[in-house]
Amino acid sequence: MSSSTRMALVTGANRGIGFAIVRDLCRQFKGDVVLTARDVKQGRKAVQQLQAEDLSPRFHPLDITDRQSIRALRDFLLKEYGGLDVLVNNAGIFQSGDPTPLHIQAEVTLKTNFFGTRDVCTELLPLIKPQGRVVNVSSGYGFKALENCSLELQQKFRSETITEEELVGLMNKFVEDTKDGLHRKEGWPDPYTSDGLVYGVTKLGVTVLSRIQARKVSVQRGGDKILLNACCPGWVRTDMGGPRGLKSPEEGAETPVYLALLPSDAEGPHGEYVFEKKVEQWKFNSQFYLPSQVTCPD
Numbered sequence: 001m002s003s004s005t006r007m008a009l010v011t012g013a014n015r016g017i018g019f020a021i022v023r024d025l026c027r028q029f030k031g032d033v034v035l036t037a038r039d040v041k042q043g044r045k046a047v048q049q050l051q052a053e054d055l056s057p058r059f060h061p062l063d064i065t066d067r068q069s070i071r072a073l074r075d076f077l078l079k080e081y082g083g084l085d086v087l088v089n090n091a092g093i094f095q096s097g098d099p100t101p102l103h104i105q106a107e108v109t110l111k112t113n114f115f116g117t118r119d120v121c122t123e124l125l126p127l128i129k130p131q132g133r134v135v136n137v138s139s140g141y142g143f144k145a146l147e148n149c150s151l152e153l154q155q156k157f158r159s160e161t162i163t164e165e166e167l168v169g170l171m172n173k174f175v176e177d178t179k180d181g182l183h184r185k186e187g188w189p190d191p192y193t194s195d196g197l198v199y200g201v202t203k204l205g206v207t208v209l210s211r212i213q214a215r216k217v218s219v220q221r222g223g224d225k226i227l228l229n230a231c232c233p234g235w236v237r238t239d240m241g242g243p244r245g246l247k248s249p250e251e252g253a254e255t256p257v258y259l260a261l262l263p264s265d266a267e268g269p270h271g272e273y274v275f276e277k278k279v280e281q282w283k284f285n286s287q288f289y290l291p292s293q294v295t296c297p298d
């Protein structure tokens with residue numbers, strides 16, 4: 001493999017939207033596509049499934065909650081490709097209707113969705129090549145959580161100057177406040193009023209993190225034309241989204257793939273939250289949900 005071979009990588013790609021993103025990239029991306037999964041057997045099975053469709057993704061293990069696993073991937077990317085051109089942070093979890101105590105739900109979900117995604121970015125963003133594309137798969141539930149926060153918290157999350165350290169502090173405070181039963185008093189959304197708000201806070205973290213990272217990329221590597229965005233795939237029929245979702249996994253992959261394949265001369269979007277290939281404002285777009293569907297993880 002030469003370091004001039006272009007390369008795209010997707011996390012959590014053995015099933016669901018991540019798998020559909022890999023399939024689409026195999027068809028459209030000019031270069032190698034690496035499917036990653038935390039379970040080697042499931043990952044290889046997914047690769048075989050795509051090979052049966054005459055597609056040729058490569059496989060590498062990755063558990064986004066395991067720093068060693070991320071570093072092993074980083075070393076592989078450096079050795080084989082000298083970096084990477086496209087990173088899609090898709091891996092995520094959602095606990096619904098779970099009797100697990102709230103603070104444990106918060107801790108577990110944040111560990112994967114926010115801290116895992118952040119750790120992958122910490123290790124891999126420095127390897128992104130000029131004109132690279134980074135896509136963080138977030139969720140409209142992040143907006144729902146934001147709108148259910150106190151005005152004071154909303155101001156912090158919407159701030160154009162919030163730092164990564166401040167954001168990490170807020171995410172950790174969410175866990176502490178739920179542990180102490182103080183989440184309502186401290187202005188967090190009340191997860192008892194609507195299923196999915198713990199997940200929503202973790203995805204709010206992913207969206208704000210993406211805005212911060214995009215700002216950093218602009219300052220530190222302004223000339224490299226890297227574009228980094230968060231997006232929502234919509235409500236998708238996967239293990240996570242359930243059978244009532246409005247989209248197939250292929251349809252759910254469309255916006256992440258659009259962002260991953262933004263042309264080399266594109267000036268944007270950058271640092272945005274994108275839904276249906278369009279930049280969204282900071283609000284929860286309830287028009288896409290029937291009232292009875294509002295518990296979807298979208």
Ligand code: NAP
Nearest residue numbers: 012016017063064090091092139235236238239240241298
């Ligand atoms: P899914 O079917 O549950 O698939 C999730 C994927 O993430 C699986 O491959 C899973 O691997 C992987 N994963 C979980 N924890 C991981 C870890 N620690 N390290 C590496 N991989 C890990 O979910 P999906 O519906 O495809 O969702 C994909 C993304 O879209 C998620 O970020 C989700 O939050 C977001 N999203 C989904 C919807 C929806 O309606 N489905 C809506 C909005 C946003 P295993 O097979 O090993 O568990």
